[in-house]
Amino acid sequence: MLSARQTLIREELEAGTGAAIGMAVDGSKSRTGLRIWFADLEERYGPVAEMRPYGLKGYAVTLGFGAFAGEVVRRIAGAGSEDVHLARALVASVDSSVEVEVQGQEMADWKITTGDFRMTAIIRNLPRDPEVALTEVSRDTIVPMMAAMAELIGYDVIEEDDHGEPEYEGAELFTTVRRRERNPRNRLLCIRLHGEVCACCGLDPRETYGVAGSIIEVHHLEPLSLLKEPRPYDPARDLAPLCPNCHRAVHTRRPEPWSLEEVVELMADPMGKAGIL
Structure with a gap:
């Protein structure tokens, strides 16, 4: 078998x-x-x-x-x-x-x-x-x-970076592995800890797209590039699952991305009446 x-x-x-x-x-x-x-x-x-x-x-x-x-x-x-x-x-x-x-x-x-x-x-x-x-x-x-x-x-992943974050995650580069996620282990842990529902809009892609719904992405709540000093990495508090749309929206502001709470407010008030913009 x-x-x-x-x-x-x-x-x-x-x-x-x-x-x-x-x-x-x-x-x-x-x-x-x-x-x-x-x-x-x-x-x-x-x-x-x-x-x-x-x-x-x-x-x-x-x-x-x-x-x-x-x-x-x-x-x-x-x-x-x-x-x-x-x-x-x-x-x-x-x-x-x-x-x-x-x-x-x-x-x-x-x-x-x-x-x-x-x-x-x-x-x-x-x-x-x-x-x-x-x-x-x-x-x-x-x-x-x-x-x-x-x-x-120390396996890591090199990807074309369009979110303004570092090319590498984690330890020294040992070999090059080409995947959609820069670190698939982060995606694995994020989903195991938080599920596959978008933390911003609540979309469950598997309910919407069926077998094509494995599209949840992993977001670092505190961008690695903005860390003022090294601190212990905690996947439970440092990662969040986001759908592709919300993940891209989060990173439209640079160098500091929108927080998840700010994106939720933006969706509720897209014209900026609440004064976030």
Whole structure:
């Protein structure tokens, strides 16, 4: 079943992590599994997630490191506090029904210092439809785990910038990954924390456009370029979901964008009678 649905799994993982994904079927154990890694690092040199059936309607996902991943582990061990915070938040966003453990560490403050690191997730009672089940496991469990690794490694995204914000988000550029969002991990966390309803106009794109409605964008409430001094990054308070129209409207004022409250007032009083303009 896993081997026949590699394309489905890869598409979910690449959309969520913003990185090219490599994978291979692993028949070395009694139940056939799938090994997943970042394609540009190759299986031996970076983090590897192993996915196998578990029980009657479940999967087990174990994340560790390849045999020659020392350089990447050292890079991760030196990640900044903001990247560590975001990586932990990504893993913490996994649904509470999934049993997630880090070998020998507490989940609240796990860290990677050696190649012996192991994170395991057990997902039970999945839907009977195999494609629905694999989509759920990929999107809701493997994506946050691998996205956390991408954040710690320093994967970032270069995009044409039309909002007056910095080209880069997060840590030092490690590789170039072209996606619509500058950091797809931010979009993942924003949606998990706040949902997909626009914080300004209340539009739920999926209700309006159906399968074409995955268009919610991520807005930094305090633009990175305007930070007076570094402070801890908190995805719960620093990000907001906006529809494309409201996101563009927010950034029509520069260098300091309109606040969400100001945009809501503008929509209620477009002629500026309230004196915002």
